Amino acid sequence: MRLPSLKSRRLVSALMFAGAALIAGALIGACTSDDDDQQAQAVEQQQQVMQQQQDQPQAQVSGEPRGNTIQLVQDRGTLKCGVKQTQPLFGNRDADGNVTGFDIEFCKAIAAAVLKDADAVEYVDASDASTRFELLADGQIDILIRTTTITSSRDMELDVDFAQTTFYTGQGFAVRKDSGINSTSDMANAAICVQTGTTTEQNVADHFTDIGLNYEPTGGLSQDVAAAFFEGRCDVLTADASDLASRIVVRDDADDYQILPQIISKEPLAPGVRDYDSDWKDVVNWVVHGLIRAEEIGLTQANVAAMAANPPNTEVARLLGVPFEGGSVSTLGFDAVDAQFIQRAITAVGNYGEIYEREIGDAIERDCTLNALARPLPSEAVDCGPGEGGILYALPYR
Amino acid sequence: MSQQPSTSLPPPDLVPLIYQRGFRRLLQQGAYVGVTALLAWYVYDALNLRDFGFGFLDDPAAFKVANQWITDIDGVTNNRITMYLVGVWSSIRVIFVAILLSTLVGVVVGVARLSSNWLVARLAMLYVEVFRNTPLLMQVVLVYAIFLVGAPIIQDVAVIGDFAFISNRGLAIPWPVPDAGWWGVPDWFVGVWVALLIAIAAAAMAVRRQRQNIERDTGQPQFANRWAFGIFAVGALVSFIALGLPVSIDRPIVEGTRYLEGIVIRPEFAALTIGLTLYTGAFNAEIVRGSIQALPRGQTEAANAVGLSAYQRMTLIILPQALRQMIPSITNQYLNVNKNSSLAYAVLYDDLFRVAGIIQNKAGHALEMFFVIIVTYMLISFLISVVMNFINARVTRVGV
Numbered sequence: 167m168r169l170p171s172l173k174s175r176r177l178v179s180a181l182m183f184a185g186a187a188l189i190a191g192a193l194i195g196a197c198t199s200d201d202d203d204q205q206a207q208a209v210e211q212q213q214q215v216m217q218q219q220q221d222q223p224q225a226q227v228s229g230e231p232r233g234n235t236i237q238l239v240q241d242r243g244t245l246k247c248g249v250k251q252t253q254p255l256f257g258n259r260d261a262d263g264n265v266t267g268f269d270i271e272f273c274k275a276i277a278a279a280v281l282k283d284a285d286a287v288e289y290v291d292a293s294d295a296s297t298r299f300e301l302l303a304d305g306q307i308d309i310l311i312r313t314t315t316i317t318s319s320r321d322m323e324l325d326v327d328f329a330q331t332t333f334y335t336g337q338g339f340a341v342r343k344d345s346g347i348n349s350t351s352d353m354a355n356a357a358i359c360v361q362t363g364t365t366t367e368q369n370v371a372d373h374f375t376d377i378g379l380n381y382e383p384t385g386g387l388s389q390d391v392a393a394a395f396f397e398g399r400c401d402v403l404t405a406d407a408s409d410l411a412s413r414i415v416v417r418d419d420a421d422d423y424q425i426l427p428q429i430i431s432k433e434p435l436a437p438g439v440r441d442y443d444s445d446w447k448d449v450v451n452w453v454v455h456g457l458i459r460a461e462e463i464g465l466t467q468a469n470v471a472a473m474a475a476n477p478p479n480t481e482v483a484r485l486l487g488v489p490f491e492g493g494s495v496s497t498l499g500f501d502a503v504d505a506q507f508i509q510r511a512i513t514a515v516g517n518y519g520e521i522y523e524r525e526i527g528d529a530i531e532r533d534c535t536l537n538a539l540a541r542p543l544p545s546e547a548v549d550c551g552p553g554e555g556g557i558l559y560a561l562p563y564r
Numbered sequence: 565m566s567q568q569p570s571t572s573l574p575p576p577d578l579v580p581l582i583y584q585r586g587f588r589r590l591l592q593q594g595a596y597v598g599v600t601a602l603l604a605w606y607v608y609d610a611l612n613l614r615d616f617g618f619g620f621l622d623d624p625a626a627f628k629v630a631n632q633w634i635t636d637i638d639g640v641t642n643n644r645i646t647m648y649l650v651g652v653w654s655s656i657r658v659i660f661v662a663i664l665l666s667t668l669v670g671v672v673v674g675v676a677r678l679s680s681n682w683l684v685a686r687l688a689m690l691y692v693e694v695f696r697n698t699p700l701l702m703q704v705v706l707v708y709a710i711f712l713v714g715a716p717i718i719q720d721v722a723v724i725g726d727f728a729f730i731s732n733r734g735l736a737i738p739w740p741v742p743d744a745g746w747w748g749v750p751d752w753f754v755g756v757w758v759a760l761l762i763a764i765a766a767a768a769m770a771v772r773r774q775r776q777n778i779e780r781d782t783g784q785p786q787f788a789n790r791w792a793f794g795i796f797a798v799g800a801l802v803s804f805i806a807l808g809l810p811v812s813i814d815r816p817i818v819e820g821t822r823y824l825e826g827i828v829i830r831p832e833f834a835a836l837t838i839g840l841t842l843y844t845g846a847f848n849a850e851i852v853r854g855s856i857q858a859l860p861r862g863q864t865e866a867a868n869a870v871g872l873s874a875y876q877r878m879t880l881i882i883l884p885q886a887l888r889q890m891i892p893s894i895t896n897q898y899l900n901v902n903k904n905s906s907l908a909y910a911v912l913y914d915d916l917f918r919v920a921g922i923i924q925n926k927a928g929h930a931l932e933m934f935f936v937i938i939v940t941y942m943l944i945s946f947l948i949s950v951v952m953n954f955i956n957a958r959v960t961r962v963g964v
Contacts, residue, residue, distance in 0.1 A: 295925055296922070296924050297924075297930070299925075299928060300928075303928075319926070319927075323620075323928055355822055356821070357733060362925075367626075367628065368626040370628075371627050372640065381628075383628050383630050384832070384912050385629065385912060386912035393712075394712060394912060397712040397713060397717075397732060398717035398719075399732055401821050401822075
């Protein structure tokens with residue numbers, strides 16, 4: 167068979183290319199319109215399911231609800247809780263593979279509130295600080311409870327919304343007791359081990375610029391830099407004071423180290439949820455508040471059942487979701503969870519003070535810190551400067 | 565079909581459409597373009613939802629990274645991309661040093677494996693087998709752990725010959741620093757000296773060519789390379805001194821818990837570089853050995869026959885020919901050094917990957933950051949490939 171001439175072969179291939187381009191164009195057009203329809207349908211369905219979105223005329227990209235996490239969690243039957251697994255006291259995986267810590271208790275409390283089962287939690291490893299927000303944004307976790315600081319830029323830039331703070335701390339410095347360092351002004355050109363992937367680096371950079379000193383950073387994951395510090399690689403280890411305490415308390419030579427009283431930043435640690443999911447955030451918020459309120463009014467894991475059976479006053483009845491003297495039960499307006507959600511949370515983990523005592527205890531002083539109850543009430547406080555002694559706490563702008 | 569004579573083929577218009585070659589190709593290419601377009605649209609759509617953009621790289625960095633060479637970038641006034649470039653520079657330093665050292669290790673160990681000395685050959689084999697068969701991550705972490713735990717803490721710093729110090733803060737060695745010299749600022753100095761060096765190098769090459777010509781014409785050894793190198797070295801030194809010797813050697817000192825003056829090779833840099841060197845060196849050694857053994861035995865015998873010494877045989881006959889075999893495989897190893905340098909993550913070294921991680925944590929935008937990381941690693945790989953292809957073209961220019 168004779169081969170077609172070069173020219174005609176070129177012509178054929180040019181035609182074929184044109185044909186392919188046409189098909190591609192048609193495909194793109196078809197796909198785009200198809201998917202637009204599907205998307206519109208999905209949005210419609212979502213709106214029907216969620217009811218409260220009905221009056222929204224057109225879903226905008228930025229403010230579009232990214233799903234209903236409560237519904238998702240209840241359908242799935244487990245809560246996917248992103249936690250740290252490398253920090254004693256707050257979120258740590260022990261030798262037996264159990265995850266324990268202060269943050270873990272809040273996962274359990276929320277699971278008890280939403281799923282009626284404190285053990286229906288799947289602990290997802292969010293130890294790596296630099297990917298934790300992606301886990302949340304991508305829906306691999308429902309909630310991030312991982313010693314995460316609320317900051318303005320995280321709230322604005324990332325797809326994360328913060329609920330009520332569970333632990334107030336600030337960035338501090340740990341040094342060897344024999345180092346002769348008493349404050350950051352003694353740290354000119356010091357080698358400083360800094361945990362990367364946190365707000366820590368920025369605080370230390372800001373602070374040293376403010377005081378006009380230079381320093382030499384060694385950055386890394388928190389457990390790695392802590393190890394380097396304890397080997398004498400650096401003079402100073404800086405992290406949240408709570409983090410420092412948890413690293414030092416587990417050591418045999420804990421007495422050789424001290425945490426300087428100087429605190430250079432505010433680090434309110436709070437649970438993070440996805441943006442534009444306020445029902446879910448509300449539940450998380452009020453579980454945390456409920457546990458704190460329980461401590462204020464003396465509800466404990468031990469007495470909650472008795473209190474629920476025979477509530478002493480209307481507030482206890484409201485908080486526990488039980489009728490007061492034969493009246494009706496107040497739902498407090500929560501649709502997605504039933505009225506007893508706080509009661510279940512307290513039954514599962516106890517009140518805030520009990521959680522603190524159980525998980526942190528004496529490792530981090532509680533009395534007279536921001537993590538204690540606001541008592542004496544401001545009006546009773548003595549020796550307060552003008553405008554001081556209250557409970558106003560602005561979140562950090564950074 | 566193929567067994568039938570071609571005359572029995574049905575006329576083209578009777579063949580079903582699906583069996584026609586042109587239509588099938590059209591279908592295949594259409595499907596390919598369609599799937600690609602679908603993927604592209606999917607990615608575009610996903611990015612749209614995420615607010616894709618690179619503007620965040622221009623925001624203030626607000627963090628500091630360790631780099632003992634670039635100390636004037638504080639991270640407070642600089643933007644994120646600048647800090648990223650500091651990380652890139654840190655990576656390139658490690659890659660460059662590891663490539664040089666691993667090549668050296670590779671050639672020495674590769675030749676040693678073929679040594680007739682039993683002990684030397686076995687030791688070389690032991691080295692290759694140990695480092696080729698254990699994970700690089702383990703080696704890097706091990707070297708770092710040895711530095712951290714094994715080296716004395718700075719309070720008990722070890723002094724080497726009164727000019728260098730070693731502790732787990734690093735190895736402090738003397739280092740030349742430019743100073744004002746006899747005739748004022750050193751700013752002009754670099755330009756003038758580099759211009760002089762180029763002139764001296766040109767002269768050295770001219771002499772080399774001339775001597776090579778004489779050697780070719782007369783057959784008498786003229787040592788062209790040695791002459792050229794000697795002229796360049798002496799010329800560089802003399803011109804440097806003549807220009808006023810605007811450098812002084814800074815000897816390190818220890819004050820309190822820190823090194824001053826000199827330069828510090830930090831344990832993080834050392835661990836990563838040594839790890840990469842040992843690991844890649846083991847592979848390079850095998851490549852060198854294989855390339856040498858691939859040469860026909862006659863080459864060695866011929867060299868022996870004309871009375872060359874073992875050293876001359878290796879440097880004049882064997883290695884130049886083996887080089888042709890080596891370079892493509894060695895290039896792969898160099899590219900691996902580039903990629904493996906990201907293990908800096910394990911030893912607290914602030915390479916580009918770690919700095920990118922810091923930026924990601926501050927600004928989110930993981931997709932954009934990974935795009936930047938991928939492009940950076942590909943650019944470095946591309947650079948290595950270009951250089952190696954140039955060298956390869958040079959050594960294969962002459963046919964054997």
